[in-house]
Amino acid sequence: MAIGNIYVISGVAVIGGALFGFDISSLSAQLAMQSYLCYFNQGPKGPPPEFEANDEKKCSGPESLVQGGITAAMSAGSWAGALVSGFLSDWLGRKYAIMIGCVIWMIGSAISCSSQNIPQLAIGRMINGFCVGIESAQVPVYIAEIAKPSMRGRLIGFQQWAITWGILIMYYISYGCSFIGGGDYDTYKTASWRIPWGLQMLPAVFLFFMMMLLPESPRWLARKDRWEECHSVLTLVHGDGDPNHPWVNQELQEIKEMCEFERQHSDATYLDLFKPRMLHRTITALFTQIWSQLTGMNVMMYYIANIFTMAGYTGNAVLLASSIQYVINVFMTIPALLWMDRWGRRYTMLVGATFMGIWMFVGAGILANYGRVIPGGIGGVAAQSMEVSGAPAKALIASVYLFVASFAPTWGPASWTYPPELFPLHLRGKGVAMSTSGNWAFNTALGLFVPEAFANIKWKTYLIFGIFNVCMFVHVFFLFPETSGHTLEEVSSIFEDPNGIPYIGTPAWKTKVATSATRRAEAGDLEAKYGEKEKNLQPVQSAEAAEASPVERT
Template sequence: MYTISNIYVLAAFGTIGGALFGFDVSSMSAWIGQEQYLDYFNHPDSNLQGGITASMSGGSFLGALAAGFICDAVGRRRSLMLASVIWIIGAAIQCSSQNVAQLIIGRLVSGLAVGITSSQVCVYLAELAPARIRGRIVGIQQWAIEWGILIMFLIAYGCAKGVSGPSAFRIAWGIQGIPAFILLGSLFFFPESPRWLGSKGRWQEVENTLALLHAKGNLDDPAVQAELLEIREAVAASQNTEGVTFFGLFGKNMWRRTMCGTTVQMWQQLLGGNVAMYYIVYVFEMAGLGDQTLTSVIFLVTTGVILPYIDKIPRRLLLLTGSIVCCICHFTIAGLMASYGHHVDSINGNTILRWQVDDNTAAKGIIAVSYIFVGFYGFTWAPCGWIYSSEVFPLKYRAQGVGLSAATNWIFNFALAYFVAPAFTNIQWKTYIIFGVFCFAMTFHIFLSYPETHGKTLEEIDVLFEAKIPPWKSNQVKSRFGEKVETAVRKGSITEHVENEADKKSSDFAVQKETV
């Protein structure tokens, strides 16, 4: 059977799994202010609406927890096939919803699929991509999420304006199943992850896959042989230790990696992205403005702009810049809302909203700062959070570690999706103070705890953690392996030099540790 070898084509189809998440975000955020939805589901109050919105995140949490075990057992590719089928079932349940209970069940089922894809697409692409472009390849998942948000928002907007009654949201929710059919069909032509194949001892398939992906089938290519040796070393190291258990993620040599992987996903949520995406319609209504389409466009454009350059920028710089700017944005919005807003019983009949800003200049200021927040979120945390958590775990624990990291993302996504609607009702502008404090705290945590992974192979990142270099000095440790392979090629003695450099890689890092 024909196998796709172009890494960008693989990323384009593989990240449809991310687009499913984006579809689900807009499938709710686009409808919570529409009469067809509100009338059919009897105008849910803030607590019920929070539960409906958060149900998908609850399912995603469970899916992400199970994803690592499924992925290790059947492979990266087959786990994504399973997720596609689950998503199609969830879309069908949502499309035919007769009441709130059925809608919540449909979103839970869809969430199971999103939990698997959100964690394992990152793992899959990180293991397929060469180190020099790993960031942009994994980051395409976040861009796909944003495309999904925009596409579903436009579909929902068109249905809301052009279709009357419950058929409006049924059509939109039914269309969600189409991308899953495309993903399922394309996966039959995908290669399996060479690192997963190596963990199962299928070395000829590993070599063939690496050659297909990185050298147009040339088994003797030095880059292929170099990466093959690195994978052999990583697999050998993992086989010399005890079996993989969930609690092993918190062992003596693993807890720092687990802390980095899980907290980067936690902070991505606590940064306040849910306010910007799930409930942006509420912010616009409180500010007296109605059209939030530009938010999705800004989100999409900023992430698209940064992806070609994301492998040239240190991960820590992106994360720290994002947390600082978003912190300023949250406090600014809180100040404007507190200074120029006042309490009301409802806005346009929506009793969830109890705070309104009448001053036109202040309202425009709130929207402008919201756009700035979304832009910097798209530049920094939106792609980098997923990239970083996919890099920090060793081969042995990668699927389970990234699964736990994604589960952390989803449990906080669940909490915030449920919390934000009642928060706008009960504490109004103070909601932004809470997110501002989170951003302030994460800035210090990132600086003190997150080592730099930019530009290093997955195996070199293993050595970086084992060396216990202070995170704020880790950017001084440079990857040398690729340069030495190129030197070997120029000298003509490819195989011998590749093997020698693979043997020396760990000692190179040890020397750099002493220098740092």
């Protein structure tokens, strides 16, 4: 029997997001480990010439561009996985697409764990990324299509919270494993990174088997004319077992109307996303994910070890200090889970862009004024191109922590919540896949860009991301409409408002959070709106029955 508790359903599904978190922190932790740097070393062993008096036996690891490629391999795979997920999800369903991603993750993790060289590691990470692309695109779609409007943001926000927990858990596992073997080039043990990369398979195994107990998306079932199953899922999740529950009947009616309207679009393709009436939604969803990357957050996640090394930390102190930002990331996501549906998507993203821009400019100013350029990089690592000490170093670390505290309750959860709300049913799977592919395309580019940027333009790297945050504030203010509290079917009316801007709809700054009507509906007070006849509405049993109630909607 399927599980019907919406919180359990969401809690299980978002483990797909945790897989992304595991991958982020497992690699970011390795960048400071001698076992990783020495096993995949491309430079000389031992201290660089300018530190010959130092008797530490160190390795410089992969070259900066190669390390960027190793990091970006996961993102490149995620980009491909996100694009493929749209077809996979529309064909097999949201549930089975997530399960297929789990199998792919286990294969990629096994390859990474057994890596003998850099190409094998890159291939394993790329396969892992293919899974992450599927999960990151389809988990939000699955939750969006099964949740009530008033809790949709909170539940999809669990995706980001799961990512933060995945980052934190895997980081401390990696930190603990860093003590395996010695810290020199002739005493290290590869178990210190093979064990974490092997353990990351376990959540995928759990997710695969638990997904068997969860229901399929009712909207996907409806689009496949499986109306009895659609009604059963709505009854299970929203009706407390009562097939005539008012909320179940309302949802079923709206899904029926939308399916009837979209029946003519049964052969939708990615090209439909770029038609004039859909272009604004596509660009908005795409840039939601692109901007989330250009905030600079993944710079902090992947290369935090480099930043703390430039601030004067060494050895295990780098790993321990870096972990604090992951703790901040977990706990500062909680306010969004509790209140984002009240705050709304627009306000959340505008506030986040403002504060993140401030902290990026602060970081750039500190390094520009107090940083000292280190030729060849600290310890021979070119990306660690500057050094700062004393009070400025503490201020730099504080700006990093404050940046993370600004991202966690804003763009972190909002970037996953917003895109699934923008698209109509027949394009939702492909639309979210397209937007998520933008996330991974820019993640790939940044993975390659950031080490080279730190090595060549140094403090100006922070400046670039600060400017990006200013640009995203302007974009959100003028072109991102509010969707919080609206049903997925109602959101279409915002973009198709005949009194609004052509091909854009209601001006974004005029849209507001919908709360009172939805709450009354969820409280069971539907009789006043629909009357007794609506309350006793019988479920649609077939496609023929659905066609008996044509939609008058444009």
